Amino acid sequence: MTLKAIVIGLMATSVLAGSAIAQDQIKIGVSIPAATHGFMGGLNWHAAEAEKRLEAANPNIDLIIVTADGPADQASDLEDLVSVHGIQALVVLPFESEPLTEPVRAVKDSGAFITVVDRGLTDPSIQDVYVSGNNTEMGKVSAEYMKTRLGEGDNIVILRGIPTVLDTERFDAFMAEIEGSGINVLDNKFANWNRDDGFEVMQDFLSRFPDIDGVWAQDDDITLGVVEAVKAAGRDKELFIVGGAGMKEIVKGVMDGDELVPVDVLYPPAQIATAMDVTVAHFVSNGPVRGSYILGSPLITQENAAQFYFPDSPF
């Protein structure tokens, strides 16, 4: 029996019962990593905002957000969402792909509609819809901006994240786009998507290279460390930095015309809200909700920054 058939069946039952309003409710579980700061903190905030908005707009939708401290904790959350809450759909951002694949398959086997966010499962056939950022476009858009500011003979350094498929996609797309521009990449080093490593790696770059025109930091946490190192070295008038994600402090700076970090490239923690939107649409819309929704990575500039600025989010 399809989900819609179940819902129609339940609605018929509740009409017959004459009261049982609770049976009209469509329960949607949302399982994400717990966090109060950083990218995942922003993602938690956006999930809570989307819950408020979607429940207010759709009285028959009940969203249940559960946050986990690790893969095993998340697997147990998924079991509860089925056995305790009886969810009809799941929105899940898996902690890790491999250990969550079978737990999500079990939810699917219970008959629930499955929306996977950001990190894919080992078996993509489990999901009904996939919502994710676009790392390739992120690298490409960053390089396109570099080319508008720099040319033949100019020097840049690159701070990378953690050695992962995701990082490689960003890096390869960036390198492909600047090829032939004459821009020199002096060096690239991993900075592990955190501020302290960003600071250290950039200190090293600054001591080794007397002439740097641009920095691709590819991540806003790394960018914070890079900014600190550049200012400490008094070289903030010589170069500019391009980060990535859409951290509110960075977006605010872009909005205010900061020259050291003049733009940002979106890789939105708010993608969880997009995933919740399409999952609700599966139950309320005549439009199909299936397939793959790969979010763009637009360049955030002073002109458009306002639409990417969420002052109340922790990120």
Added chain:
Amino acid sequence: MTLKAIVIGLMATSVLAGSAIAQDQIKIGVSIPAATHGFMGGLNWHAAEAEKRLEAANPNIDLIIVTADGPADQASDLEDLVSVHGIQALVVLPFESEPLTEPVRAVKDSGAFITVVDRGLTDPSIQDVYVSGNNTEMGKVSAEYMKTRLGEGDNIVILRGIPTVLDTERFDAFMAEIEGSGINVLDNKFANWNRDDGFEVMQDFLSRFPDIDGVWAQDDDITLGVVEAVKAAGRDKELFIVGGAGMKEIVKGVMDGDELVPVDVLYPPAQIATAMDVTVAHFVSNGPVRGSYILGSPLITQENAAQFYFPDSPF
């Protein structure tokens, strides 16, 4: 100035004015080819359904659907949507890619958010978000089903659409998937996505091949013609047919356990509703709406057919 800033600005203005509720309205144009039957007739119906639903759920959203009889007519519709209606967003299914590219660019230049559906523009950088079916998956899913029913030494025939990129994507994906299965493709021929040509091509196949176990018709209009030819030849117990799209008569048959056309493969006219949903979400959601939303082509079986059946649609 961003769209959201404009909206916030307008809202502030209307508060100051104390009345002017009309200024709160967000106007979204929806431009599609006019049709009363077939796939495009279904698309027109789903657009009207989505308009009713979305306007009821979002009092500040005003959707304006305009239908065109050809590319020139559609280009003039787009001009009116900007100059007469002052739209803040456009959902457009272009009649043809080339002649509509510059007209859509002009709408973009007016500051509107652009959602392109199904047929891409010559310059994809114009669109903010792209919503489309998945022809490659459609071919693959159809072949996967064939492999569950047929094997080594079984014979099939294939009816194709019109020689286009779209048709080639479907065909190549189908052929790649059945490779190595031992299924023989006796012949493939274009049937121009219509019933009459489906009938004629199938008549020819039936007269030339005494042993046919399966037919991939890849389209529900073609399928209607194939069914007619097969029944006229009295060979409807020897074979089965796989079409594609999600025509209500075919989906109803699948639901009722038809053995001649036991399944269908989704390429949904309701994608226009999905496109309208995400465009409205751009204005009401905290989740980003950017990028590429490629809808899946699930196999429609007796089990799940109810959720793809719209008895009131003309298609």
